[in-house]
Amino acid sequence: MLYGMAEKKSDRTRAAILAAARERFAQDGYERATIRAIAADAAIDPAMVMRYYGNKEKLFAAAAEFDVRLPDLSGVPREHAGEVLVRHLVERWEEDDTLRVLLRTAVTNETAAERMRQVFAGQLAPAFERAAVDQPAVRAGLIATQALGFALCRYILAFEPIATLSTDRAVAWLGPTITRYLTAPDPSQA
Amino acid sequence: MLYGMAEKKSDRTRAAILAAARERFAQDGYERATIRAIAADAAIDPAMVMRYYGNKEKLFAAAAEFDVRLPDLSGVPREHAGEVLVRHLVERWEEDDTLRVLLRTAVTNETAAERMRQVFAGQLAPAFERAAVDQPAVRAGLIATQALGFALCRYILAFEPIATLSTDRAVAWLGPTITRYLTAPDPSQA
DNA sequence: CTCCTTTATCAACGCTTGTTGACTTTTACG
DNA sequence: CGTAAAAGTCAACAAGCGTTGATAAAGGAG
Numbered sequence: 001m002l003y004g005m006a007e008k009k010s011d012r013t014r015a016a017i018l019a020a021a022r023e024r025f026a027q028d029g030y031e032r033a034t035i036r037a038i039a040a041d042a043a044i045d046p047a048m049v050m051r052y053y054g055n056k057e058k059l060f061a062a063a064a065e066f067d068v069r070l071p072d073l074s075g076v077p078r079e080h081a082g083e084v085l086v087r088h089l090v091e092r093w094e095e096d097d098t099l100r101v102l103l104r105t106a107v108t109n110e111t112a113a114e115r116m117r118q119v120f121a122g123q124l125a126p127a128f129e130r131a132a133v134d135q136p137a138v139r140a141g142l143i144a145t146q147a148l149g150f151a152l153c154r155y156i157l158a159f160e161p162i163a164t165l166s167t168d169r170a171v172a173w174l175g176p177t178i179t180r181y182l183t184a185p186d187p188s189q190a
Numbered sequence: 191m192l193y194g195m196a197e198k199k200s201d202r203t204r205a206a207i208l209a210a211a212r213e214r215f216a217q218d219g220y221e222r223a224t225i226r227a228i229a230a231d232a233a234i235d236p237a238m239v240m241r242y243y244g245n246k247e248k249l250f251a252a253a254a255e256f257d258v259r260l261p262d263l264s265g266v267p268r269e270h271a272g273e274v275l276v277r278h279l280v281e282r283w284e285e286d287d288t289l290r291v292l293l294r295t296a297v298t299n300e301t302a303a304e305r306m307r308q309v310f311a312g313q314l315a316p317a318f319e320r321a322a323v324d325q326p327a328v329r330a331g332l333i334a335t336q337a338l339g340f341a342l343c344r345y346i347l348a349f350e351p352i353a354t355l356s357t358d359r360a361v362a363w364l365g366p367t368i369t370r371y372l373t374a375p376d377p378s379q380a
Numbered sequence: 381c382t383c384c385t386t387t388a389t390c391a392a393c394g395c396t397t398g399t400t401g402a403c404t405t406t407t408a409c410g
Numbered sequence: 411c412g413t414a415a416a417a418g419t420c421a422a423c424a425a426g427c428g429t430t431g432a433t434a435a436a437g438g439a440g
Contacts, residue, residue, distance in 0.1 A: 009437090010387065029298040031221035035428060045389055050429060106347060107297045108219040113347050121350065141343065141352040142363055149339015153331065157296060157303050159311065162331040172378040173332055177367050188362040199407080200417065225398065235419055240399065 014052050016042040021063040026097040030060060030105040030112070057111065064105070064112055066098040068119050070127060082179030087171045089147055093155065100155050103148065120144040128182075135186060142181040150174060204242050206232040211253040216287040220250060220295040220302070247301070254295070254302055256288040258309050260317060272369030277361045279337055283345065290345050293338065310334040318372075325376060332371040340364060 020041035024033035035056055039046040053059040071088045073081050093099050102119075105112040120140055128136035150170070153159040165173075210231035214223040225246055229236040243249040261278045263271050283289050292309075295302040310330055318326035340360070343349035355363075 013387080029221075031219075032298060034426085036426085046428085047390085047430080048388070051387085056428065104297055107294055107342075108222060116347060117349055137351050138355075138363075141349060141355075144349060145339040145343045145352060145364075146336055146367070147339070148342055149335040149337070152297075152338055152342060153335045157306060159307055159331060159334060161327050162335060165328075165331075169378045172376075173328075173371070174335075176377070177336070177370070180367070181363070186362075187366070188359045198416085203417080224396085226396090236398085237400080237420085238418065241417085246398065 010052070013042075013044060013048060016044065017049055017052060017059070018063060021059055022097055022101055025060060025063050025105060026100040027104075029107075030109045035059075060105070060109070061111065064098065064102050064115060066096075066102070068092070068123055070123055073127075074131070078183050079179060080175075081182055082177065083171050083175030085143075085178055086147075086174045087167065090167050090170055093151055099151070103151055104156055116148075120148075133182065138186075139181050143178055146174060146177055146181070200242070203232075203234060203238060206234065207239055207242060207249070208253060211249055212287055212291055215250060215253050215295060216290040217294075219297075220299045225249075250295070250299070251301065254288065254292050254305060256286075256292070258282070258313055260313060263317075264321070268373050269369060270365075271372055272367065273361050273365030275333075275368055276337075276364045277357065279341075280357050280360055283341055289341070293341055294346055306338075310338075323372065328376075329371050333368055336364060336367055336371070 017038065020038045021033070024038050024041065027033075028037075035049050036046050038059075039049050049059060053062060069092065071084060073084060076084050102112055102116055106116040107113075120143075121137070124143060125136045125140035128140055133139060150162070153162045154165070155163075157163075207228065210228045211223070214228050214231065217223070218227075225239050226236050228249075229239050239249060243252060259282065261274060263274060266274050292302055292306055296306040297303075310333075311327070314333065315326045315330035318330055323329060340352070343352045344355070345353075347353075
């Protein structure tokens with residue numbers, strides 16, 4: 001076969017598997033999302049999943065691959081940094097379900113947990129450090145607690161009225177919290 | 191058998207099963223915590239689990255049974271209510287692992303998710319309503335996001351430095367957030 | 381057309397799971 | 411003692427899982 005640009009026929013199948021996998025993992029978690037169900041959703045044979053992704057763990061790794069794409073906060077005044085960050089995270093969260101895959105599986109799967117840690121401790125904290133924020137690790141961690149807690153209640157537990165809160169109201173409520181975690185002096189030092 | 195006070199021999203076995211179940215559910219989640227493993231931990235036969243609890247779902251229901259025991263906030267000044275609440279929750283959370291059972295399983299098990307909702311929407315919100323707080327449901331929900339997010343990062347994901355933060359520092363950081371969610375006017379109304 | 385690589389299908393494997401029923405041991409009362 | 415209920419043991423089941431290898435169809439290349 002001589003294709004123009006690596007646009008093999010199998011790429012479609014690969015993509016279909018990945019899409020089905022993401023949906024199943026996001027909805028059912030790692031254990032309950034079976035290879036057979038994913039294959040059925042993608043309308044292919046379970047053996048094809050093994051052919052293209054090796055095994056379940058690798059398929060999951062591929063399905064949970066993503067980039068947070070943190071926004072550039074350098075031009076934002078400190079007192080509104082929280083709101084900008086929250087709005088970005090909420091929109092990012094609703095965009096695709098990769099983050100929901102990660103959150104749902106991180107609770108029982110160590111691979112997912114490690115990746116989740118990398119996202120916050122490995123991207124947020126270094127960004128704060130570069131911005132010369134004191135105690136970057138603690139602040140990044142606190143922001144993670146609020147951000148992940150909101151996502152948990154909103155997308156996983158479907159906790160009313162959080163699940164149906166408008167983005168604007170969510171930003172208005174959570175923004176100042178994030179701003180405080182980012183800018184306030186350590187209250188236990190006072 | 192004529193026992194003095196319903197103190198059957200089997201009660202010990204029942205308790206041993208329940209203790210082992212709680213530990214396994216808290217550590218592994220619903221799916222990965224197997225009846226066989228629980229029985230092995232309790233040093234009994236898997237069939238005994240069925241004898242005393244019927245099936246896995248009922249065993250889980252028994253293991254996840256608990257009471258939040260919310261503190262009385264009526265005598266606490268409003269501006270410190272958050273700190274009192276956070277301290278109570280953290281201590282309660284470290285006391286026994288029932289809450290961790292619930293959090294870990296709520297992500298994939300609908301029974302656990304429903305029970306989790308009852309704890310916050312069914313106990314916190316009504317308490318606020320009685321205290322004549324406006325928008326009790328939203329405020330209870332917001333507090334749930336911060337509290338559950340903290341528990342998730344600290345106990346489930348083992349997210350440093352949150353996991354090793356002292357209770358005092360956690361209270362100092364989180365308290366004001368909870369207080370604001372409880373007392374601040376709705377920022378999206380401004 | 382033939383040939384060979386890519387893609388897909390099928391049936392089966394070994395294993396683990398929750399769950400069951402028949403059986404044996406223990407225990408307390410007459 | 412004897413006996414009947416309670417407590418515990420054992421082997422097995424049906425079903426579902428991830429995974430594999432043999433085999434068949436598809437589709438350009440020569």
